[in-house]
Amino acid sequence: DPRLAARGLVKRYGPTTALAGVDVDLGEGEALAIMGPSGSGKSTLLHVLAGILVPDEGTVRLRGRRVEGLSERERSLLRRGRYGFVFQHGQLLSELTALENVAIASMLDGEPRASAQQLAAQWLATLGVAGEQDRRPGEMSGGQAQRVAVARALVTRPDVVFADEPTGSLDQATGQEVMRILVESTRAVGASLVVVTHDASVAAWCDRRIDVRDGLVVAGQGPVCGAAPV
Numbered sequence: 001d002p003r004l005a006a007r008g009l010v011k012r013y014g015p016t017t018a019l020a021g022v023d024v025d026l027g028e029g030e031a032l033a034i035m036g037p038s039g040s041g042k043s044t045l046l047h048v049l050a051g052i053l054v055p056d057e058g059t060v061r062l063r064g065r066r067v068e069g070l071s072e073r074e075r076s077l078l079r080r081g082r083y084g085f086v087f088q089h090g091q092l093l094s095e096l097t098a099l100e101n102v103a104i105a106s107m108l109d110g111e112p113r114a115s116a117q118q119l120a121a122q123w124l125a126t127l128g129v130a131g132e133q134d135r136r137p138g139e140m141s142g143g144q145a146q147r148v149a150v151a152r153a154l155v156t157r158p159d160v161v162f163a164d165e166p167t168g169s170l171d172q173a174t175g176q177e178v179m180r181i182l183v184e185s186t187r188a189v190g191a192s193l194v195v196v197t198h199d200a201s202v203a204a205w206c207d208r209r210i211d212v213r214d215g216l217v218v219a220g221q222g223p224v225c226g227a228a229p230v
């Protein structure tokens with residue numbers, strides 16, 4: 001069974017149909033890229049898969065259990081405990097140090113302060129930013145900040161990591177390095193990964209890609225690791 005399975009997703013914003021009937025399977029430990037031009041529905045799809053948005057029609061199942069029917073509060077707990085998030089930028093709390101940013105995610109998931117700080121320090125070391133642990137986001141490079149964001153996404157050992165244009169604010173070389181770290185460390189904890197990107201060199205790090213146009217998946221659907229036209 002897939003870790004995450006979506007069927008028949010429809011999402012409208014007023015007169016705009018952002019998702020027009022989308023099926024997606026995400027395998028155990030699989031890294032999936034969602035590609036498509038601006039306005040095609042990628043972000044909406046990511047947000048529905050992650051339980052941030054509720055679809056107008058269709059179902060999302062995490063390990064067979066329905067997510068889209070849960071209450072706001074249940075989905076919030078699910079996101080904190082089972083999911084990790086990496087966004088383009090602006091996701092770290094600017095008043096907190098790198099260590100605090102990672103530790104707080106762990107504490108929100110129920111870890112006591114002391115062990116949360118220990119876990120945070122270990123993750124920052126694993127991701128090569130131990131030296132940044134007492135710095136605030138504004139005192140780090142973009143690549144360092146994204147490594148901290150990856151540490152924060154993984155510290156709760158999530159089932160699925162969702163990344164929306166994770167390299168969008170980085171130069172090419174730094175973006176590739178962040179993708180390498182994101183894919184390798186996500187795999188190391190056994191999490192599945194969903195990456196929204198318009199950049200084929202970012203998608204190439206994933207096991208599989210689907211292409212979205214006008215709210216529909218137009219390529220790449222089908223068996224896990226099927227060959228999508230590039």
Ligand code: ADP
Nearest residue numbers: 013016018036037038039040041042043044045
């Ligand atoms: P992408 O991530 O591929 O750029 P989006 O999912 O952001 O696509 O948007 C898909 C469509 O839905 C677009 O036409 C966009 O303008 C529209 N849309 C997205 N969010 C909203 C919103 N909050 N209100 C109204 N329309 C929206």
Ligand code: ADP
Nearest residue numbers: 061062063064065066067068070074077078082
């Ligand atoms: P049940 O109460 O049906 O036995 P569990 O106690 O095993 O379910 O649920 C464990 C946690 O998983 C609960 O805190 C619940 O909020 C959360 N959860 C709810 N829906 C889902 C879902 N679709 N997938 C994964 N976890 C979920």
